[in-house]
Every structure is written in C-alpha cells, then in structure tokens.
Amino acid sequence: MLTVQLHGRRVLVAEHVLSLLTQHRQLGQRDPEAGGILLGEVNPAGDVVLVNRASVPGPLDRATRHSFVRDHRWAQGISTYEFLNSSGRTIYLGEWHTHPASAASPSPRDRQMITEQYAGNLLVTDFLLLFIAASEELYTSLYDGRRLHETTVPWAGSAE
Ligand SMILES: [Zn+2]
Numbered sequence: 001m002l003t004v005q006l007h008g009r010r011v012l013v014a015e016h017v018l019s020l021l022t023q024h025r026q027l028g029q030r031d032p033e034a035g036g037i038l039l040g041e042v043n044p045a046g047d048v049v050l051v052n053r054a055s056v057p058g059p060l061d062r063a064t065r066h067s068f069v070r071d072h073r074w075a076q077g078i079s080t081y082e083f084l085n086s087s088g089r090t091i092y093l094g095e096w097h098t099h100p101a102s103a104a105s106p107s108p109r110d111r112q113m114i115t116e117q118y119a120g121n122l123l124v125t126d127f128l129l130l131f132i133a134a135s136e137e138l139y140t141s142l143y144d145g146r147r148l149h150e151t152t153v154p155w156a157g158s159a160e
Pocket of ligand 1: 098099106107
C-alpha cells in the first residue's frame with residue numbers, strides 16, 4: 001500500500017493497482033502509452049481516499065508512443081460493473097496513464113483532459129485524481145477544480 005498526502009487528503013493506493021501501473025510502464029523502445037480509470041472509495045468525512053481498482057487498457061483505446069485517448073465505453077463498462085458489484089461503494093475517482101520517460105509530469109493536454117473530465121462529469125466527489133506512471137516514478141495528483149496538487153514517488157519506494 002502506498003500512501004500520499006494530496007491537498008489535505010490521505011490517498012491510499014492498493015498494491016495491485018500499483019502493480020497494474022508498473023506492468024504497463026513504457027520500458028520498451030516502441031511501447032505505446034497505456035491508461036485507464038481509477039476507482040475506489042472515499043470515507044464519509046472525505047479526507048481518506050482508497051484507490052483499490054484501476055481499469056486495464058481497452059482494445060479500442062487510441063494510443064501512440066506519446067499520446068493516449070481511452071475508449072470511453074470500455075472504462076464506463078468497468079466503472080458500472082465495479083459500482084454494482086460493490087453495492088455502490090466503488091466509485092470513479094480519476095484517470096491514469098503512462099509516459100515514455102523516466103520522470104513523470106502532466107503535459108498541457110493532460111491538464112486540459114482532467115479539467116474537462118471534472119467539468120463534464122456528474123461527479124460523486126469534489127475532486128479527481130490524475131496518476132502518471134513513468135519508468136522510474138509515479139506522479140500522483142488531486143485536481144480540486146482549480147489546480148493539480150501533486151506528489152511524485154519513486155517506484156523503488158512503493159511497488160518494488
Ligand atoms: Zn500524459
């Protein structure tokens with residue numbers, strides 16, 4: 001379990017979510033980006049977030065070495081399945097994808113994407129998470145509707 005503090009919230013990331021993200025790192029010369037959604041639970045006070053599910057990449061995602069646009073219906077299907085399967089406890093929390101670099105930071109397009117997701121979705125939460133898996137570190141951030149609050153952790157200190 002990885003724990004990060006993001007804008008006054010304690011965000012816990014389950015081990016199997018970390019290993020899914022590490023598995024999709026772009027370690028090969030030609031590996032395309034990969035990504036999906038983050039799912040989990042928020043406590044009633046709203047200050048503890050548990051990320052215990054992440055969707056695997058879908059067959060209709062559009063991915064190149066330097067871009068990723070996920071198939072909306074694939075993630076929506078997984079999100080609905082997890083919601084129903086958990087009696088409504090497991091909810092959509094945000095987005096993850098990989099970057100082909102050793103260090104991770106969001107691109108202008110990533111910032112635009114999370115802003116649009118926040119504005120366009122009927123969210124249960126008042127925030128969204130954005131995780132980026134680079135080859136040597138994991139970028140974690142929480143978007144509160146105004147800006148990204150971020151922490152970067154080396155993989156060596158978390159999943160491995
Ligand atoms: Zn990106």
